[in-house]
Amino acid sequence: MGRLFMSKDARRKEERRERRRAFRDAENAVDTVKDRIKQMQRDADKQWAEAREAVKAGQQATAKRLLTSYRASQVLMTKLEQKRWVFQQYLTKMEMAQSDNEFATALSAVNQVIKIDPEQVADVFDASQDLLGEQVDADRFWAKLYEKEMDGAVGSLEDRIPGMDELSAQLEQEAAVEVGGGSAERVNSELDARIGAGQERVKNLLDGK
Numbered sequence: 001m002g003r004l005f006m007s008k009d010a011r012r013k014e015e016r017r018e019r020r021r022a023f024r025d026a027e028n029a030v031d032t033v034k035d036r037i038k039q040m041q042r043d044a045d046k047q048w049a050e051a052r053e054a055v056k057a058g059q060q061a062t063a064k065r066l067l068t069s070y071r072a073s074q075v076l077m078t079k080l081e082q083k084r085w086v087f088q089q090y091l092t093k094m095e096m097a098q099s100d101n102e103f104a105t106a107l108s109a110v111n112q113v114i115k116i117d118p119e120q121v122a123d124v125f126d127a128s129q130d131l132l133g134e135q136v137d138a139d140r141f142w143a144k145l146y147e148k149e150m151d152g153a154v155g156s157l158e159d160r161i162p163g164m165d166e167l168s169a170q171l172e173q174e175a176a177v178e179v180g181g182g183s184a185e186r187v188n189s190e191l192d193a194r195i196g197a198g199q200e201r202v203k204n205l206l207d208g209k
Helices: 008-056 060-113 118-159 164-179 185-206
Strands: none
Touching: 008 060, 008 164, 060 164
16 A cells, blocks of 8 residues: 555655565575585485495495485485576576566657657568568577477486496495495595586586587
8 A cells, every 4th residue: 555655756666676675585595595405415425425334334224225315315406406497597587577678668768759750661670570580580490409409408317317226336336445445535436427427417408508
């Protein structure tokens, strides 16, 4: 009800404040998801280390439970990253829509002071429409290429995560190295490198690179 008694300028200022607040909240939501993914990765690394210790102690059931939790965390992180990317794309589009509104307002003001003779520019716009039509066709072509690439992104999101059999073999290898007095750092780094490379591929697919 308060807005009913506001002046036009006061309403516009209030609307701008609300827009800024909404976009700020959206950006904070993105940052929160990023922080959550980082925390999940730290927890997953801890689960992996605990699973390796369980294998060394001969506690196969415990190791399997921890390994299952580790892989589930990797899957959840991947899905969260995909949702974050989609949300961020929509946020970017909404920011562009806000710019469109600002352009529309500015053009409205320009239209009030500019007189246009439609007949004088009709031929020019006809030619422009032909060119724009060709550009639309080109845009459709690029859109199809992008969609084709994105078709493989969903599969890649899951493919980057090694299966349980491979994770079990990796874990046993690391445990054996440590039991033998060696270091599991090199073995573990190979797994991290593979997962990291997969994450980078997914990111590139999502970003259209």
